[in-house]
Amino acid sequence: GAGVSQSPRYKVAKRGQDVALRCDPISGHVSLFWYQQALGQGPEFLTYFQNEAQLDKSGLPSDRFFAERPEGSVSTLKIQRTQQEDSAVYLCASSSGQGAGGAFFGQGTRLTVV
Amino acid sequence: GIQVEQSPPDLILQEGANSTLRCNFSDSVNNLQWFHQNPWGQLINLFYIPSGTKQNGRLSATTVATERYSLLYISSSQTTDSGVYFCALTRAYKYIFGTGTRLKVLA
Numbered sequence: 001g002a003g004v005s006q007s008p009r010y011k012v013a014k015r016g017q018d019v020a021l022r023c024d025p026i027s028g029h030v031s032l033f034w035y036q037q038a039l040g041q042g043p044e045f046l047t048y049f050q051n052e053a054q055l056d057k058s059g060l061p062s063d064r065f066f067a068e069r070p071e072g073s074v075s076t077l078k079i080q081r082t083q084q085e086d087s088a089v090y091l092c093a094s095s096s097g098q099g100a101g102g103a104f105f106g107q108g109t110r111l112t113v114v
Numbered sequence: 115g116i117q118v119e120q121s122p123p124d125l126i127l128q129e130g131a132n133s134t135l136r137c138n139f140s141d142s143v144n145n146l147q148w149f150h151q152n153p154w155g156q157l158i159n160l161f162y163i164p165s166g167t168k169q170n171g172r173l174s175a176t177t178v179a180t181e182r183y184s185l186l187y188i189s190s191s192q193t194t195d196s197g198v199y200f201c202a203l204t205r206a207y208k209y210i211f212g213t214g215t216r217l218k219v220l221a
Contacts, residue, residue, distance in 0.1 A: 042213060043200075045209065048207045101145050107156045
């Protein structure tokens with residue numbers, strides 16, 4: 001596609017529910033990133049993939065968060081047993097190189113946990 | 115850790131006015147970028163500017179790496195300029211975002 005596509009755009013989950021957020025990067029982009037943006041703040045790094053390899057997951061806030069990119073293209077961020085503090089916008093980005101420079105961001109998924 | 119602070123936090127302008135947004139950072143910079151997050155949440159690259167000055171239409175940016183700051187200039191502002199402006203450093207593959215400046219341009 002022309003840009004990074006994320007789905008769903010909005011998700012309301014009941015506390016304790018599992019959710020899965022999808023990211024379709026720009027075709028051919030090697031690097032894929034997930035960021036979490038709390039209300040009124042800048043995005044914060046969650047995890048980084050180079051092709052199918054998850055090279056850094058140091059930003060994932062807890063073991064309830066899990067990300068995968070099994071074929072080196074589409075990625076899924078899964079959150080188990082959601083809690084209210086998980087409410088945020090989850091942004092995906094991709095880039096053609098191995099670094100973050102020049103990355104393109106999707107519109108994000110706004111997750112609200114009630 | 116690296117600190118990236120932006121000022122002012124909020125800015126309201128009348129259409130046609132000019133403005134300067136500032137980004138201060140606590141560490142040396144290899145890569146600094148400015149982003150605009152529009153009201154629909156899309157983050158859009160504005161400038162890649164680790165040093166020097168660049169211009170793109172009504173926008174221009176200057177980074178003085180030795181003094182650890184960057185400035186984004188918006189001239190003749192339009193309502194479509196509204197949103198949040200972020201500067202971000204990169205460390206390898208990570209962006210470290212600033213606190214953001216929320217801009218509202220009134221018609």
